[in-house]
Amino acid sequence: MKNLERLFSQTAKAIRSSEIRDLLKLVAKPNIISFAGGMPDPSSFPKSELVKIAEYVATEKTELAFQYGPTEGMPQMLEFLSQKFKSQGIDAAVNTLLITSGSQQALDIIGKIFLDPRDLVMTEEPAYLGALNAFRQYRCNFVPIACDSEGLQVDVASEQLKKLDRGGGSLPKLIYTNPTFQNPTGSVMPVSRRKKLVDLACEYDIFVVEDDPYSRIYFEEEPPPSIKSFDKEGHVIFLSTYSKILSPGIRLAYLCAQPELIKKMAIAKQALDLCTSSLSQILGYEYEKRSYEEKKIREIRENYKRKAELMISCMEENFPDGCEWTKPKGGMFTWVKVPSPLNTKEMLPKAIEKGVAYVVGTAFYANGGGEQGMRLNFSYPTHEEIKKGIKRLSEIIRDQI
Incomplete structure (x- = not known):
């Protein structure tokens, strides 16, 4: 050529x-x-735990593990995650959940269903470059908000949204944040900012994308509750992954959002890979169910x-x-x-x-x-x-x- x-x-x-x-x-x-x-x-x-699970799968769950599954995810895995969310104060019914092939796929799906060329995405700065790359391919424009020692400066974000609103231009469709042990800075957003960010999303009718790979890896003090836990109107899309607590090689993650979004996201995912690996899902499910984690x-x-x-x-x-x-x-x-x-x-x-x-x-x-x-x-x-x-x-x- x-x-x-x-x-x-x-x-x-x-x-x-x-x-x-x-x-x-x-x-x-x-x-x-x-x-x-x-x-x-x-x-x-x-390793030893996964060997035990693999032996069990190879003898007891071969048809389930080695076959295609529902695009949204295995029913057992979805039900487990629903109960897990509820234990964290998040009312996450099964129809608010989607299993993805890693969080990177979840970010790509979000970009795919929301972003047209020149749409705005508000993001913390510095921000996880994987999110920037996922959204950038849809030719959006970024509105960066500087981070301080407590993560995204929500007051600055509020002022920027006011300015955009007064100017009569387009508002961001998404606010992306990694609020807990942020990549790359390691900062943690306090509860007051988390609540205010939800208020902003409700006020301007936009979505917060909460990317949460690291909250389980705290050294001493448990971090604040997720932004999603303060979301009563469905303005937060929550992402998490098994890459950091189980293995990145199994490519297993999940997101939680309002049911209407999950329906659209599942359709977008069908064009990508039909479904997340059934084998990966059953490994993750058994790992959690047996309390190995x-x-x-x-x-x-x-x-x-x-x-x-x-x-x-x-x-x-x-x-x-x-x-x-x-x-x-x-x-x-x-x-x-x-x-x-x-x-x-x-x-x-x-x-x-x-x-x-x-x-x-x-x-x-x-x-x-x-x-x-x-x-x-x-x-x-x-x-x-x-x-x-x-x-x-x-x-x-x-x-x-």
Whole structure:
């Protein structure tokens, strides 16, 4: 094909590769210490538990596990999730739930059913780049709202919505937030902001997309209730996943939204993959039903807490003056700022040469910015790798100053 580009749709031309996925290809070499991926510690995978479940499935549940299933999800899984939500104060009937092949698919479905070219999406900044990429392919425009130590600044969002409303222009269709141990900063939105965000969604008749992969991974104090728990009028679309507490390899997630949305989302999902893997669903269902998760999550919390504390301690010991970083109380990331005029994107090739990798801050900014930022993952590297990697990174920063 001489000119393939001319055949691509405008949607295809808007698609960008994830900077993290591209970076992971570069850092696959054994001598590189990677703080780049948002990957769980492989030691957290419940191998023996999954072997027991797999043996049970292979002998007792073969037809169910290896056959097509309903697009919305296996009835047993949906009923279990419904009861789980109710225990958290969320009245989630089965018809408000959809099982998806990872949260990334859920984000794509949301973009597919809501966004036309030039529609507005309000998002926190910095924001999870997977959400930015999922929405960007539908050629929307972003309205970024800066985060502080407590996540998305809801008062600033309120003022921006007022300004847009007074101006007579279009309002955002969606407000995207990752309020609990946020990716990339690790911040936690307090209850007061969560309630106010629901009030804003009701006032302007728009949807909040609450992305919640990390709330189970708290180190000491349990985080506030979900934004969805304060939603009485169906203005919050809640997403969560098994990737961080079971395994990312099974590609199992779910969302909760008003029934009318679930119907439309299920139709959109049919065109993507017909249904989420029945095998993955039954693995997740049995894992939860047998209470394996309750034991394993305590191990994960303690493991990640030790790693986070080690990374913070190493930065305090090695990083030069002028650097700043967050001190997460859960999740998988810390957010680092280097002093201006340093640029973490320009530093990255030098870092890879030295055998350490991170995600550049610009990847998390929808409309530019973030040149002094970098995201570091502490869940995946070993303790020894954290020590060596932070020392290498500090040397690179000092060389640039």
